[in-house]
Amino acid sequence: AAAVPGNPSQVSGGGRSSAGDPLLENRSAGPQSSTRCKPGDRRRSDQTTGELWTELTGLVGCPESEDGPGGGAEGGPAEVSLEEALVRVAEFLSVQLGAEESFGNPPDLSKPGDVPPLLTVTGQLLALLAWIRSPRGRQAVPQGTQASSGVQSPIPAGTPSQDESPSLSPRGEAQGQQPPQLEENQRASQRLEQLILGQLEELKQQLELQEKELGQLRLGVGATDSEKRVQYLTLENKALKQSLSLTRDLLLHCGPGPLSRAPQEEAEALAELQGRLQEAQDTTEALRVQLGAQEMQLQGLRGALQQLQQETEQNCRRELQQMHGQLAGLRARMASLRQGCGDLRGLVSTFTQSCQGSLSEARGQVSWALGALSAGGAGTKFQEAKQGPLAGCPGRLLELKGNIRVLCRLRPGTPSSLVSLEPGPGGTVTTCYRGHQRRFRLDWVFPPHASQEEVFRELESAVLSCLGGYSVCIFTYGQTGTGKTYSMEGPPEDPGIAPRALQSLFREMGTGGQHHVTLSMVEIYNEAVRDLLAPGPPQRLAVRQGPAGQGGIQVAGLTHWEVPNLESLHQMLSLGRGNRATAATVMNQHSSRSHALVTLTLRTASPLRGPATSGTLHLVDLAGSERAWKAGTAGTSWEDRDGAQRLREARTINRSLLALGGVMTALRARRPHVPFRDSQLTRLLQPALGPGATAVLLLQISTRPEDLGETVCSLKFAERVGQVELGPARPRRAPRSGTPSSLSTDTPLTGTPCTPTPSPGSPPSPGLDSGSSSALSPPEELPS
Ligand SMILES: Nc1ncnc2c1ncn2[C@@H]1O[C@H](COP(=O)(O)OP(=O)(O)OP(=O)(O)O)[C@@H](O)[C@H]1O
Incomplete structure (x- = not known):
């Protein structure tokens, strides 16, 4: 202790x-x-x-x-x-x-x-x-x-x-x-x-x-x-x-x-x-001091490390953003390169086709000169020399004007401050819709007071080029009631494009040479293709792809009428028009409820004018694009059969017009695939919109304020069409034998062979079997 x-x-x-x-x-x-x-x-x-x-x-x-x-x-x-x-x-x-x-x-x-x-x-x-x-x-x-x-x-x-x-x-x-x-x-x-x-x-x-x-x-x-x-x-x-x-x-x-x-x-x-x-x-004291110093050093290092981390993070972010930007730039460049590549391909193709066309024309002219020489006689030579280039001139003019043209015609009515225009060639239409002003440039703008003759004068060269073997398609497009049928057909006292075209063609054909004209007329109603000139009630026809190697499409059972003269042609057109489906709507008392396609095949043979040619003229009167409520079909109950019918028609019309817009977009973008098969309309128009063809769109618009939305839509569509390139127009030689061309220039559409010419004023015989080749005589073979 x-x-x-x-x-x-x-x-x-x-x-x-x-x-x-x-x-x-x-x-x-x-x-x-x-x-x-x-x-x-x-x-x-x-x-x-x-x-x-x-x-x-x-x-x-x-x-x-x-x-x-x-x-x-x-x-x-x-x-x-x-x-x-x-x-x-x-x-x-x-x-x-x-x-x-x-x-x-x-x-x-x-x-x-x-x-x-x-x-x-x-x-x-x-x-x-x-x-x-x-x-x-x-x-x-x-x-x-x-x-x-x-x-x-x-x-x-x-x-x-x-x-x-x-x-x-x-x-x-x-x-x-x-x-x-x-x-x-x-x-x-x-x-x-x-x-x-x-x-x-x-x-x-x-x-x-x-x-x-x-x-x-x-x-x-x-x-x-x-x-x-x-x-x-x-x-x-x-x-x-x-x-x-x-x-x-x-x-x-x-x-x-x-x-x-x-x-x-x-x-x-x-x-x-x-x-x-x-x-x-x-x-201990020294260690403490050392420890303090080390702590300070550590604190400093921590701060530096934090700063370094922040800087690294910022740098990484910046670099990532730069990379994204570069990637976006590369993508955009790649897209533009692709587009440029497509443009180049198109140019090469256009150039090749142009060369081929020029070569073909030169051959024709040489052949014509040789024929003239062999015929002998200076007077004859002079006479033939005067006649020779007739068919070629409109074709050349057409090539110079471009193979797809868009004309615009305004329906007469109360002028509106929301739609203004600069008429004439290269004219413009300016719209002010929902506060947005937009200007559309077109190949030609016809004012509301433009006459039928003025309109046709602008189209005449294209029509006459058919005699030189060109394929021309004129189609009217626009809102319902804007005057498509008026422009295409016109009243008897003031005929429209179709009668004037036929008259002009027959007048030209009357100047000499051998000509063979056949006519077919179909309508597309509710996506059904019907022959408007078939003897008997119109029947639905099947549209199918042509045989491999020939291309084009075929309409089985379609009748082709031989047209000996202008009078018969008018009668036949009148007959077909009468068969077309029309109905009264809020917008139009005689509204066309279908798309009508008139196809005129012109085979010309003249030993003095070169080889025989086969040209085609398609005159297409499209049904009007319309809004259901405007067409008086909205809210229609199913008990109202007529209303339901109008509604169905409006839907199919709009769908087919939409398909036509898709085709135009694809053609303009030179896409490898063009959706021609999306509707019957685009299928039948495929030959008319193919390479070497010429298309003229006549856009009909209204100036009424209530129609402004539709007017702008129609102008946008026309603008798209105007940017399409179909390649240079080129004439086509007549086939040595076979059926006449219809709807297709490259490959004739093998429908029903031409029937004997019906007597003027008499409709095709109801008893005539249009699908039977025995009842219809094949067309004469023209000398090439
Ligand atoms: N330029 C014009 N001059 C005089 N009348 C016109 C003109 N354009 C159109 N009309 C008149 O307007 C009405 C409608 O025209 P039309 O039937 O041609 O229109 P539409 O576009 O074919 O209609 P839908 O698409 O419904 O068939 C007709 O009575 C027609 O006479």
């Missing part, structure tokens, strides 16, 4: 109660117990701190007497030994410590920083007492304390010897008990020595621990923990230093003389330890 200075955990056992301390107990039982200030005053455990303090202060000036307790001068202070005084002080401190603990929270002795200084001092006192009772202590203390007068004035180091100073204990008792006392002192001395050695060992261990801690700090243990640890070690070092300082002071104070060698060594060791501690503290 010996207290260990500097180790509060060990001191605490003795500090809490002195009852268990053998040294204190020995004090009352041993010979020293007789040297009391108050003899026989045995210590009671229930003594208070106040009583102990009073008792302790009573020792002041109490001299040590050889007569034992109470043997001092009467009235004067009693004598007391240093040992006794120290015992009292230790007792007082112990009780004081206990009192403090009972008032407050007991200190956590596992934490060196929490060890109260009182406890440390108590431990130091107990250690001193143990040393005093040791043989060396007993040798030293009497010598050191003899000159002292009690505890009041401690004896400094190097005080006079034992003989010169009064002894703290009776000499007789000390001499009488010398042998056992000496032995006991030696043991105590050894214990004290071991004690101090243990303390030193412990200090060393603590120092090693600190060094380990410092090592860990050097290895970069967390900054916060390290700081705490440093603080803790600093406090512990301070406590240890205080403890050692106290011990050294006591030892130096109480144990001077020749036997003070051990304390000196201890002091040296202590100094050394202090030096080490100082060194460790310096190292």
